[in-house]
Amino acid sequence: MQRAVDEGLLIARFAVVMDVKNHIIVSALRHDEPFDADATGREVRQSLVRLAAEQSDYADRVTDVLRERAARARGSVKHEHDYHPEDLASLDLRHAVYSRVATELKRLSDDDGYVGEIVETARQDAWGELGGAVESRxxxxxxxxxxxxxxxxxxxxxxxTLIDVDLAALKKQMDDI
Structure with missing residues (x-):
């Protein structure tokens, strides 16, 4: 289970870095705003809290909807999301992973060091992308x-030659007009 939690946190971190990097680029290019580490840190915290809420919602959905549906299911499985009683242990594991990821993301949103690392990574990625675009151009x-x-x-x-030939020819054309 810890591996799934760690992978979920890595995916969430990547998503936050991408989101913040894009915000930095848009702010710089479209709104001509300078980079502001404090404002970017607040955005990182908001993104982490939003992702924590999503994970919490996923955990609730597994418990409220999928687990209840699986417990009542009968017959053969029709598709990959058609859960049956034998899937209850897997659904419980998913619930636990989503819950732990949500809890950890919420905790990390208050971790100044973690937030600072994401801010710096997003800033470096943004400037690298902008620099690459300029170089390409x-x-x-x-x-x-x-x-x-x-x-x-x-x-x-x-x-x-320019004076004697080309400009002389141009002068002659102008005189003829």
Whole structure:
């Protein structure tokens, strides 16, 4: 059971980091807001409490709905969510896992160190994603012309041609109008 609780907590942590990272990016790009560690910490705490409530609701659903339905079920199993009396032990285990994950998430929402780690991870992920987007964009920009020794050596001749030929032709066109 502890492994399932640990995995549930890892998934919840990942979800909170992703949610907060996206909030940081949107705040920076759309609202031109600077990063605020305190505000981000409050958001992390709210996300953890929200996830704890979801896990608690799942635990209640297992107890209230699924366990009751399983105890009354008869006949053959029709699909993967068709629980029968032989599934009661598994449902009790699910209830215990959901309850422990909910309790732990609620406890972690009050843990300044844990919240701070999530804030920093989300901040680093956000800036990494933004930096990657900028790098990708810069990689697509046209490359500047290559300047070599021939370019510098022939520059005077090219400017003279521009003045004597191209600008002279443009002046003639303007005079004819």
């Amino acid at each position: 810069l990689d697509r920009l046209p490359k500047p012309p290559v300047r070599n020794a021939d370019y510098e050596r022939n520059r005077t001749r090219r400017i003279r």
